[in-house]
Amino acid sequence: MIESLITIAFCLSTALTVAILLLxxxxxxxxxxxxxxxxxxxxxxxxxxxxxxxxxxxxxxxxxxxxxxxxxxxxxxxxxxxxxxxxxxxxxxxxxxxxxxxxxxxxxxxxxxxxxxxxxxxxxxxxxxxxxxxxxxxxxxxxxxxxxxxxxxxxxxxxxxxxxxxxxxxxxxxxxxxxxxxxxxxxxxxxxxxxxxxxxxxxxxxxxxxxxxxxxxxxxxxxxxxxxPASHFQPITDPKARNEFLETLPETKDVRPLLESGSLRVLVSSTSWTPDEDFSVLIDALLQYSEQAVAQPRLPHILAIITGKGPQKEMYLKKIAALETAGKFEKVTIRTSWLTVSDYARLLASASLGVSLHTSSSGVDLPMKVVDMFGAGLPVVGWSRFEAWPELVTEGVNGMGFGSATELLDRLVELFGDDQKLASLRAGAQKESSRRWxxxxxxxxxxxxxxx
CATH class of the missing domain: 3.40.50.2000 (Glycogen Phosphorylase B;)
Structure with missing residues (x-):
């Protein structure tokens, strides 16, 4: 019965659409x-x-x-x-x-x-x-x-x-x-x-x-x-300049001593908070990372800055708040932000790593956010289980792929635990930034x- 009503409603709306358009x-x-x-x-x-x-x-x-x-x-x-x-x-x-x-x-x-x-x-x-x-x-x-x-x-x-x-x-x-x-x-x-x-x-x-x-x-x-990327996405090659910009952001207020001491890595993810970007993958990976970082002091603290607006945002923010209250994010700080175009570009250029959770409903589209990250010279880890991913990211050169929360955890531990590997990926991303719109x-x- 419901299926019939759906079909009738769709056909009716199509007919009315044509009638309106013929005016x-x-x-x-x-x-x-x-x-x-x-x-x-x-x-x-x-x-x-x-x-x-x-x-x-x-x-x-x-x-x-x-x-x-x-x-x-x-x-x-x-x-x-x-x-x-x-x-x-x-x-x-x-x-x-x-x-x-x-x-x-x-x-x-x-x-x-x-x-x-x-x-x-x-x-x-x-x-x-x-x-x-x-x-x-x-x-x-x-x-x-x-x-x-x-x-x-x-x-x-x-x-x-x-x-x-x-x-x-x-x-x-x-x-x-x-x-x-x-x-x-x-x-x-x-x-x-x-x-x-x-x-x-x-x-x-x-x-x-x-x-x-x-x-x-x-x-x-x-x-x-x-x-x-458009021209306003540009790399910031001086580490000191990157830190100076990060220190101006209100999202870094609670972790500035860690930023100044060099024991903080800034992770950025832009999301539309929709079903085709499963944000729970990142939450689960950060949860497991915090547990490992407590046991392995060599792993730095992570500040994850999440930008964007969308329908599932409040649901995930409640989940994050509950985990923070329970003390599950001892070595991770998560903040959300909505920035101006210029500040978003500078944030990408100043961060340590970008994360893309875009899973692709068709398998043949690509996330624009990764393009912007490359424009700012920011290396990327992203969901890679779809056909078109290799058209954008060269594995191990300017970014790395993952297909689960566990694999994302492995990427974070590998890159944040080895500054040389992270620097190598950044060099690849900065080279990619020369390709312009x-x-x-x-x-x-x-x-x-x-x-x-």
């Missing part, structure tokens, strides 16, 4: 030569936490294009985005709080309603609030309702659609509902159908390109565009948009 738009296509270098960028998420799409905008503007970014404005975008005269932001109205839920049954009920609300908001932003452009660059996922709204908008406005594939929408939905759920199957059909409306595709890995070519059977050009973007996306 006429305010703006008609233009032949103005200036519009040939104009691009709309659609992010159905927080613009400030969508670094790749911000980098797209800055690169387009740098090459003489005009950019309109459409997305949620929940946190501050990159300062250059807000100050650039050729970049404007059209904020999407947030959905009502009561439509957001982690309850599986309520998700089934509220999901279609949330989609319809997003359809109306997207249609207003794309067809009424912003003028027509030559290109529409869409971040995917989320796929629903982004791909449908974008496809029909581009058809009516004679705009060329480009999809930037960060992952697959159906694989993320499968984390919540399970891979055999009828709604997941419908999501697969939806994504494979509407993506064929695009004139071209960008994707984050070669492995993803293979899936799009083989499983999605796309005929339009598919161009791998690997993530690279503009070097990757100009010949691929710049050429596609006719800007380079």
């Amino acid at each position: 006429p738009s305010q703006y008609k296509p233009t032949s103005d030569p200036k519009e040939k270098r104009s691009v709309q960028i659609l992010v159905l998420g927080d613009i400030g936490r969508s670094p790749r799409m911000q980098y797209h905008a800055l690169s387009i503007a740098r090459n003489g294009g005009r950019v309109v970014i459409i997305g949620y404005k929940e946190s501050d975008p990159h300062p250059d985005i807000e100050s650039h005269p050729d970049i404007s932001i059209v904020p999407i109205r947030p959905h009502p709080a009561y439509l957001q839920t982690s309850n599986k049954l309520l998700f089934i009920i509220y999901g279609p309603l949330k989609v319809l609300f997003q359809v109306a908001c997207l249609w207003k932003c794309l067809a009424y609030t912003s003028p027509p452009t030559r290109w529409l660059l869409v971040q995917n996922p989320p796929s629903i309702p982004t791909l449908a709204v974008s496809s029909i908008t581009c058809f009516l406005r004679q705009t060329r659609l480009v999809i930037d594939w960060h992952n697959f929408g159906y694989s993320i939905l499968a984390l919540k509902l399970g891979p055999t759920h009828p709604l997941v199957k419908l999501s697969i059909w939806y994504e494979k159908t509407f993506c064929k409306m695009a004139s071209a595709h960008l994707c984050v890995t070669d492995a993803m390109r293979s899936v799009l070519k083989k499983d999605f059977q796309l005929q339009a050009p598919i161009l791998p565009l690997h993530d690279r 503009d070097d990757e973007w100009d010949p691929i996306a710049g050429s596609l948009f006719g800007l380079t």
Whole structure:
């Protein structure tokens, strides 16, 4: 019975979506030569936490294009985005709080309603609030309702659609509902159908390109565009300068004597606190590390600074607080933080080691946070049990992989117990930092948009 209701609700929301989109738009296509270098960028998420799409905008503007970014404005975008005269932001109205839920049954009920609300908001932003452009660059996922709204908008406005594939929408939905759920199957059909409306595709890995070519059977050009760090991520090579910055952070207040004596290692992890990043892996590894460090004084104290926002944050903070109260983290201190763009870049450059918990729902996407860490010259340990991992990290050269809390513990003990090994990885990460976003973007996306 529930499965039937889900299918009916999904079909109804799709039908209403099409009905809404067939309403006429305010703006008609233009032949103005200036519009040939104009691009709309659609992010159905927080613009400030969508670094790749911000980098797209800055690169387009740098090459003489005009950019309109459409997305949620929940946190501050990159300062250059807000100050650039050729970049404007059209904020999407947030959905009502009561439509957001982690309850599986309520998700089934509220999901279609949330989609319809997003359809109306997207249609207003794309067809009424912003003028027509030559290109529409869409971040995917989320796929629903982004791909449908974008496809029909581009058809009516004679705009060329480009999809930037960060992952697959159906694989993320499968984390919540399970891979055999009828709604997941419908999501697969939806994504494979509407993506064929695009004139071209960008994707984050070669492995993803293979899936799009083989499983999605796309005929339009598919161009791998690997993530690279932006210019504000730079290594800090002087250890003294790194310590001086760390001492300014309130998160280091309780451990500054250890920092000054050299018996502290700073570990950084950026997380969205979602199911595809199992934060319990890091907690378990730090718990076991503390136990070993008590028995082995040669192992330094760890300060773990965790940045980011997300739905599971409070749940994990309660777990951490309970363990701290029980005295389980004698040689580990955990702090959470939300930093400015510049301070986050300096934190990465000043830390001892970065940790990525991204597990990849599809197996062919890659975490942007690791790219940023390499840009700052920070070595990385990360969850490596997915196909695309070797496209980003060279094992033992600029980072190391793990597949369990025990393996992560082994990496921490190995690197924090041997300064030479850690220094060797840092040297590899600093070498990797020379590969920059503009070097990757100009010949691929710049050429596609006719800007380079």
